[in-house]
Each structure stands twice: as C-alpha cells, then as structure tokens.
Amino acid sequence: MKQTIFEHRHQKQWQTLEQWLGDLDQHKKIDAIDFSQHYRQVCQHLALARERHYTPYLVERLNLLVLRGHQHFYQTQEPLVSNIVDFITFGFPHWIRTEYRFVFLSANLFFGTGLLMFASVLLNPELVYSVLDVHEVMSMEAMYDPDSDRWGYPRGSESHFFMFGFYIRHNITIGFQTFAGGILFGLGTLFFLIFNGLFLGCIAGHLTHMGYIVPFYSFVVGHSAPELIGIVLAGAAGMKLGSALISPGRLTRLQALRKNATESIYLIYGVIFLLLCAAFIEAFWSSNALIDPRTKYTVGGILWLGFLSYFTFGGRSHVT
Amino acid sequence: MKGALDTTRLIELPEGVELELRLAGPVVRALALSIDTAIRAVLEFLYLFLLVFFLEELGMGIFLILLFLTEWFYPVFFELYAQGATPGKKLMKIKVVQDLGLPINWSSSLIRNLLRVIDFLPFFYGFGLLTMLVQKDFKRIGDLAAGTVVIYRDEINAYLTLPQGGADPWILNLSLAEQRTIVNFAQRSQTLTRERAIELANLVTPLTGKTGEEGVRALCQIARGFIGEDSSKGPH
Numbered sequence: 001m002k003q004t005i006f007e008h009r010h011q012k013q014w015q016t017l018e019q020w021l022g023d024l025d026q027h028k029k030i031d032a033i034d035f036s037q038h039y040r041q042v043c044q045h046l047a048l049a050r051e052r053h054y055t056p057y058l059v060e061r062l063n064l065l066v067l068r069g070h071q072h073f074y075q076t077q078e079p080l081v082s083n084i085v086d087f088i089t090f091g092f093p094h095w096i097r098t099e100y101r102f103v104f105l106s107a108n109l110f111f112g113t114g115l116l117m118f119a120s121v122l123l124n125p126e127l128v129y130s131v132l133d134v135h136e137v138m139s140m141e142a143m144y145d146p147d148s149d150r151w152g153y154p155r156g157s158e159s160h161f162f163m164f165g166f167y168i169r170h171n172i173t174i175g176f177q178t179f180a181g182g183i184l185f186g187l188g189t190l191f192f193l194i195f196n197g198l199f200l201g202c203i204a205g206h207l208t209h210m211g212y213i214v215p216f217y218s219f220v221v222g223h224s225a226p227e228l229i230g231i232v233l234a235g236a237a238g239m240k241l242g243s244a245l246i247s248p249g250r251l252t253r254l255q256a257l258r259k260n261a262t263e264s265i266y267l268i269y270g271v272i273f274l275l276l277c278a279a280f281i282e283a284f285w286s287s288n289a290l291i292d293p294r295t296k297y298t299v300g301g302i303l304w305l306g307f308l309s310y311f312t313f314g315g316r317s318h319v320t
Numbered sequence: 321m322k323g324a325l326d327t328t329r330l331i332e333l334p335e336g337v338e339l340e341l342r343l344a345g346p347v348v349r350a351l352a353l354s355i356d357t358a359i360r361a362v363l364e365f366l367y368l369f370l371l372v373f374f375l376e377e378l379g380m381g382i383f384l385i386l387l388f389l390t391e392w393f394y395p396v397f398f399e400l401y402a403q404g405a406t407p408g409k410k411l412m413k414i415k416v417v418q419d420l421g422l423p424i425n426w427s428s429s430l431i432r433n434l435l436r437v438i439d440f441l442p443f444f445y446g447f448g449l450l451t452m453l454v455q456k457d458f459k460r461i462g463d464l465a466a467g468t469v470v471i472y473r474d475e476i477n478a479y480l481t482l483p484q485g486g487a488d489p490w491i492l493n494l495s496l497a498e499q500r501t502i503v504n505f506a507q508r509s510q511t512l513t514r515e516r517a518i519e520l521a522n523l524v525t526p527l528t529g530k531t532g533e534e535g536v537r538a539l540c541q542i543a544r545g546f547i548g549e550d551s552s553k554g555p556h
Binding site: 070074 | 333335336337338339340341378380381382383384385387388391392417420421422423425426427428430431434435436437438461464465466467474496500503504507546547
C-alpha cells in the first residue's frame, strides 16, 4: 500500500488520538471509551509503517503517538495518603523485622565501634586525640561545660531555629551518604557507620572521662533514640544495596540491584522522618539546660522504649 | 538497519510493537547539569539574600533547611512534577523516563538522586561518566539502580510533508533501499541548504537527466510518485 493512501485512511484516527493525548497531558478528563482500541490500532500502524519503510517522519510521528499513549495508558497513580498511612502502621516496622539481618549488621557496626572506642578512651584518655584534634576537643569541652546555660551549641550561636536548620542538614546528609555509600559494594556504608561510631564513642568517652556527665548525657538522651536508630537504619538500607552486588543470589547483579534499591529506598522515608524528629528534639529540647536532667532522662528513655516496641510489635496484627 | 544505530533503545510493548527511544549521551546531560547547577547557585544566593537580610537568625535556620532541600531534592521535584525534566534538561530537550518508557515515579527518582553523590566521585562525576560511557544505554550508576534512562524529548512537529508539486510515475526498477533514499532526500530537502540539496541531487543526474534546482524538483516529484501521490496532477 502506498504511503499516501495509508495516511489518508488513518489520518482521522491519529488526529483523534492526538486530541485525546493533548487533553490528557493537560490533566483534563476525556470521554474516550475506546481509547484502548484506538491505541492498539495505532500501535499496529506503527509496526506497519516501519515494516513498509515509510518515510522516517511518518514513523517518528507514529512512534511519538504510541509513546505518549503508552505513558498515559500504563501509568500508575498511587494514592499518596493511604500509602503513608500504610507505611507508618505496617510497612516500616515490617521492613525492619523482615530485614533484621541488615539491621543487626548495621547496629553492630555502629554501636560496636562506638562502645569499643568509648571503653578505649575511658581506659586511655589520650586516645581521643587519635580521632579529633586539639581544637575540636577544646570546642567540644566548651559546648558541654557544666557551668554554661546552654549545652550542645557551638559558641556564638543563639537561635534554636538556626540549630534546627543546621541539624536537619547535617543529620539527614549523613543518613543519605551512609545509604548511598552502600552501592560501592557496601564499603561506603561500612566506612560511614564505623567513622560515625568512632566519632561518637570518642566524644562520649572523653566527656565522661572529664566528668561532664550531666551536660552531655542529658543533652543527647532526648534525641538519641531517633537519631541513632535513623543512622542504623540508613546503614541497613545501604548494606542491603551493597548486598545486591556482593551476593545477588539467583538474579543477575543488575536485577538484584534494581530490586534491592527499590526495597531499600522504602526505608529511607522512615529514616528521613526519624532524623527530622531528631533534629527537632535536638534543637528545641535537648540543649535547654534549665530543664531538670531527670526529666530529660525520662523522656529519652520513653522514646527509646517507644521506638523499640514500635519496631518489635508494630503492624503485627496487620493482615496482608 | 535498526540494530546498527546504538543511540536508540527499543522497547517491546505489550501490544507487540517496538517503541524507539532516542538516548541522550554524556555531553547533553553534562550541559543540562551545568545549567541546573547555575540555576541552583542563583536560587541559593536568593535564599541567602532574602532570608538572612530580612529575618536574621530565623532566616538563617530557614536558609539552611532550604539549602538542604535544594541540594538533595531539586532534581526529584522537577522529575516528578515537571514531566521528568529539570529546567536544565528542558532547555536541552531531554527528560528522564523509566526503562519501559513510563513516566518516573517517587521510588526511582529518589534512588537516582540519592546515588548522585556516588556518581560524583572521585571528582565531578567521574564514576558517573565512566558508567555512562561503558553502559549501552548511557546510564550512570543512579540510573542503573533506579531503572531509569534519559531520552530526547521528541517534538510533535516532527511531521513534515514532502514539498508540493506534481508526481512523476517512475518506470525504471529501483530497489526498496534506493526508493527510500530518494523519499528521505525529498523530505529532508526542506531542511537542507539549497547548495547542499543541489549538490546531492547532482549525484543522481544520470537518473533524472537534470541538474541544479531542476534536479532537486525532479527528485521530489519521483519521491511523491513512490509514496503514491496522484500522478494525474502532472509534472508541474
């Protein structure tokens, strides 16, 4: 069949489809009960046009029509709110229980290193200088000086909101980097977990050794639950990502990567939420030296208990 | 001929037909990225100026939050809500889609943008560039993990008709490839410069018996004959 005859025969159908797709692109509703029929026929026209070697421009036009139709036809619209509710009530704790191996690995790397460093610094206080330099140690001591009326703030900064912004940026960036590092066969995540564990263990050890117990622990206890759990979960997600490359199982590495990435990113929503909470508590609650330390310990303890029971028992009654 | 070009990606659709996506290479993507970086720098400067100048301490806090959001979520926002294209990509006429041609979703967008830090290593997208050059679909590490691909955004006005004029019923036997060449020339002659069109038409003077502008017109008429235009309209 000659091209011109082909075009004349089907021009109207193409124009109808173009009209519908134009409306759909502008998010207008269309009255098209036989959209699928038209779309399928245009797919056949494309195949014919290619087979019969019609002009490239016709083939391109039909190709574009099919691409647009394909996108609108097969696009999935996910309901956002019910997804969020599902995540909180079931998805999040369920993921953690299902992937408990990665969570434990990440927790051991992070807390293990931290505790090791903590104990080492207590036994041999000089070790703090193997991780931090003199200026950092001094500024840290100044931040947690028992005589100061505000703890945890670098000197000179006044505003709670400024610190809130600072902690959001700082903590969540660490979380994201810990996750992303996982693709380097898990080495990046390993590095970040161990480095942060060393750092925190070192600080904790040094300040305990100096006797600044009340300022430091009452500061950290409030936001420690969401922050440390957030980092550990980011590490777990990163490890899962890396495990796709190290032990893909029955899939190719690429397929395993694709699958694990989608599953890991699901967790990142939770990590973001936790680290946001941590930043909020850290900026507006933790640094206030006027609140009785016992109150802070109690609140911190409640938060730990709350999160741990949420992850252990949350969503168990959910019927899939 | 289909397999010879390596900058297209063919997807087989459920309808049994193949869809062609034109892949965007590292250069175009690098240009789009530079534009985006410039836009982000301007935005961040604006934040600084507006917030710190007017709101001081509170402004600094908001500034840091906005800085964080722009750093990590600027591409995510545009990929999800601007048909897969950040402003830089829009200017370069490319966009991000999923492997099967479908529009990008939350999960893929987050994956490819959070892994951007890895692509950036060791410096200025070294790993990303390496992966793009080695991988057959020009994917960087973020694209591989997220299952996305960057393609050219085809324009709707790609359809050009052949130049007007009569049709010439051709009696000599030409192979399909030769017929196609003539038809392609006729369509493209509208976008070529006159000199180039004449130069090409002169290559087949033994066939048409004409040179220069006449030769171009003659070839176009032959092309119209091949695609089935009514030859009763006459040669002129």
